[in-house]
Amino acid sequence: MADIHEAPLLRARRVCIAGDGFPQWSRRNDEPRPPMRQSFAHFRIALYAPILAGALLVSGCASLPPPTAELDAAGQAVLRAESADADQYASDALAAARASLQRAQEAMARGRDDEARAAALSAAAEADQARVRSNAARTRAELLQKRAEIAELRARLQIDAAPPAGDPLDLPVTAGSAEQRAQALDADPRLAPFAQYERLQARQALAALATVARRDLPAALAQAERRVAVAEQAARIEAARREIERLERERSDLLIEASRRDAETARAEAERMRLQAQLQAEEAARLRAQAEQVEAVLDGAQAAQQDKLGAAREKEAALARKEAELVAGAKLPPLRRDARGEVFTLAGDAFASGQAKLTSAAAASVKALGIYLAALPGGAVQVIGHTDSQGDAAANRALSEQRAQQVRASLVAAGLARDRVSSQGRGAAEPVADNGSAAGRAKNRRVDIIVAIKP
Incomplete structure (x- = not known):
C-alpha cells in the first residue's frame, strides 16, 4: 500500500481529467499495482475524497467534480459519531460537525463547490473528533470497571494487588506544532502500532499544507490540527482497548481460580457435613438404643404394675361380689x-x-x-x-x-x-x-x- 501513504501532491501530479470530468488514477509501467484488502475498501471513499480534493486544487487540472464524495464521507462520519454516543460525551464537537455539514450542503445547493468541499472536509474531521472523544470516554469507563472487577476478585482470593498500571488514555500529548505532534506520535513505542488509518489521514492533511494557497492556509492548518488530534486520541483508545483485553484475560484467569477454590471449599464443606451427619446418626442410634432399653424397663414395670392393679381389682371385685351376694x-x-x-x-x-x-x-x-x-x-x-x-x-x-x-x-x-x-x-x-x-x-x-x- 505504498501509494496510499505518498503525499497528495505527488499523487496529484499523476491525476488527469477523463472525458467525463472525473479524476482517474494512473501509474507508471514499472510500478506494480498494490493489492487492497477487502476490509479496507469500505472507507476508500472517505479516505481518498479529502486527498483528491486537496491534490486536485493544486494539480493544475482543468476542473474539479462536484464534492458529492466529500459530502457523503462527512455524512458517514457524522453517523458514526452519533452511533458512538457523541451526543452524550462530545456534544460540542458533534454540533460543530453537523453545522459544517449543513454549510456544505447549502453551499453545494448554491453551486459553490469549493466552499462546499472545504466545509465537508471540516465536518468529517469534526465528526471524527467527536467520535474518538466519545469512544475515549466509553473506553475509560470500561477500563475502570475491569480494574475494579479484578481488584474485587484479587481481594476475594486474597491475592496481592497488582502494581498500578498507567492509563493509556492519560498519556501526555506532545507540545508543539501539528507536524511535531505527528512525528512524536510515530516515534512513541507505546502508541506506534495503533491508529494507522487516522495517522494516514493526519499525514495527508499535513502534506496538503505545502500546496494550499495562502488564503486557505488557516483552514488547512486547522484541518491538520484536527486530524493529528484524532490520530492521537485514536491511538490512545486502541492502546486502552489492548489493555482492556489483557485485563479481561486476567479476569478470566481469576474467575477460574475462584471457581476452583469454591469447588474445593464446597467439597470440604460436603465432607464436613457428611462426617457431622454420620456422627449425628451414630449418636441418634445410641440414644435410640438407650431409649429402647429405658422403654423396655418402663414397659416391664408398667406391665407389672398393671398386673398388680388388675389383680387388686379382681380381688376387690370378688370381695364386692361375695359381699353383695351375701347381703342380697x-x-x-x-x-x-x-x-x-x-x-x-x-x-x-x-x-x-x-x-x-x-x-x-x-x-x-x-x-x-x-x-x-x-x-x-x-x-x-x-x-x-x-x-x-x-x-x-x-x-x-x-x-x-x-x-x-x-x-x-x-x-x-x-x-x-x-x-x-x-x-x-x-x-x-x-x-x-x-x-x-x-x-x-x-x-x-x-x-x-x-x-x-x-x-
Whole structure:
C-alpha cells in the first residue's frame, strides 16, 4: 500500500481529467499495482475524497467534480459519531460537525463547490473528533470497571494487588506544532502500532499544507490540527482497548481460580457435613438404643404394675361380689364381656309373662347386682330391655321399656347412683337367637345391664 501513504501532491501530479470530468488514477509501467484488502475498501471513499480534493486544487487540472464524495464521507462520519454516543460525551464537537455539514450542503445547493468541499472536509474531521472523544470516554469507563472487577476478585482470593498500571488514555500529548505532534506520535513505542488509518489521514492533511494557497492556509492548518488530534486520541483508545483485553484475560484467569477454590471449599464443606451427619446418626442410634432399653424397663414395670392393679381389682371385685351376694341372698346375673364392657343378662323368666314386674328371685339377683356396682368405681350403667318377635311391635317395645325401667329402679334402690344408670327399650329389634323356635324366643326375651369399662 505504498501509494496510499505518498503525499497528495505527488499523487496529484499523476491525476488527469477523463472525458467525463472525473479524476482517474494512473501509474507508471514499472510500478506494480498494490493489492487492497477487502476490509479496507469500505472507507476508500472517505479516505481518498479529502486527498483528491486537496491534490486536485493544486494539480493544475482543468476542473474539479462536484464534492458529492466529500459530502457523503462527512455524512458517514457524522453517523458514526452519533452511533458512538457523541451526543452524550462530545456534544460540542458533534454540533460543530453537523453545522459544517449543513454549510456544505447549502453551499453545494448554491453551486459553490469549493466552499462546499472545504466545509465537508471540516465536518468529517469534526465528526471524527467527536467520535474518538466519545469512544475515549466509553473506553475509560470500561477500563475502570475491569480494574475494579479484578481488584474485587484479587481481594476475594486474597491475592496481592497488582502494581498500578498507567492509563493509556492519560498519556501526555506532545507540545508543539501539528507536524511535531505527528512525528512524536510515530516515534512513541507505546502508541506506534495503533491508529494507522487516522495517522494516514493526519499525514495527508499535513502534506496538503505545502500546496494550499495562502488564503486557505488557516483552514488547512486547522484541518491538520484536527486530524493529528484524532490520530492521537485514536491511538490512545486502541492502546486502552489492548489493555482492556489483557485485563479481561486476567479476569478470566481469576474467575477460574475462584471457581476452583469454591469447588474445593464446597467439597470440604460436603465432607464436613457428611462426617457431622454420620456422627449425628451414630449418636441418634445410641440414644435410640438407650431409649429402647429405658422403654423396655418402663414397659416391664408398667406391665407389672398393671398386673398388680388388675389383680387388686379382681380381688376387690370378688370381695364386692361375695359381699353383695351375701347381703342380697342371691347370685349376680350371668356375666359376659364384649366390646361394650361387662354385660349382665336377666333371662326372660325374670318377669311374669307379659308383665314388667320382676320375680322374687330376679329381684334378689338385681339387688345383689346393684350392691355390687355401687361398691365398685366403674363406668356408666345402661339397662336395655329386649323381647321376642311375638305380638305387636309397639307393644313389645313398650314392654321392653317398662322392664328396663323396672330393673333401673331396682338397681337405684340397691344403692347405685341414679345419674350413673339409664334405661331403654328396644323391643324385638336386636335378637340374639332365631325367633322361629321357642328356645330362640326365650333367649331374645332378656334385659341386658351393660357396665362400661372405665379407663
